[in-house]
Amino acid sequence: MFTGIIETLGSVSALEMEEGNLHIKIRSSLADQLKIDQSVSHNGVCLTVVDVATPFYSVTAIEETLSKTNLSTLKEEQLVNLERAMIMGSRLDGHMVQGHVDQTGICEKIERKNGSWIFMFTYDASLNHLTIEKGSITVDGVSLTVIDSARSSFSVAIIPYTYENTCFHTYEVGTEVNLEFDVIGKYVSRYMGLKP
Structure with missing residues (x-):
């Protein structure tokens, strides 16, 4: 974990x-x-x-x-x-991440905005993974909050610290990334019959 x-x-x-x-x-x-x-x-x-x-x-x-x-x-x-791996009993600063990638996504857009960056990613919606605005998503292992959510895309805001200290500063349009969708959302979608 x-x-x-x-x-x-x-x-x-x-x-x-x-x-x-x-x-x-x-x-x-x-x-x-x-x-x-x-x-x-x-x-x-x-x-x-x-x-x-x-x-x-x-x-x-x-x-x-x-x-x-x-x-x-x-x-x-x-x-x-x-x-x-996280140490049980310490703060959980991000969200629960299993390290089990659901699928890859593609960086479609990068926009510099008021000192931070907005990254938009697309993914294969036929696999029935979901994002929600203000929900959690993991991109190449980085815990992030979704700011815009659509059926096959989402965007996240990246602060300067994250940009400089992760692989985000190496991304360009077309970069393939690993996506792990929120584990709680996956259980809810399975329960609701949204995922086979």
Whole structure:
């Protein structure tokens, strides 16, 4: 379980395909605090640490994960948003994030507005995921509040701190992102018969 509050950025150091698995080596300031078998969110995807050699650590994404996320498009030196699993009993500053990406979305518009940025994303509405205004959404692991919601799109406002300290400063129109829709909303939509 995560909160969607990004701790730091990591840099992809090496990528290796082995059958259907992608082994990812990350350079990160978190490496010396990690242990094998810990869960870390990478652009919103929960992956298990399989090796640590400070300042690097490694994780493996299986074929199922690669088919539903943007991890298959990673390149060496690319930045990724990182968050360690939450500690029970401390503040939940974002919202409940599972690290289980529902689908990817596409950045369609970026607008600078009065010192912040408005990002608009589109997604496949046929999968029956929903957003609501003032509801929560996770974009590449970042917990955000929806400001405009439509059937297949939503927008979020990004403050300067978030822009500078997450991958948002690298996004451009056409960037593919991982989306995790609000877990409570998913249960409600299932109960209401909106999702098969």
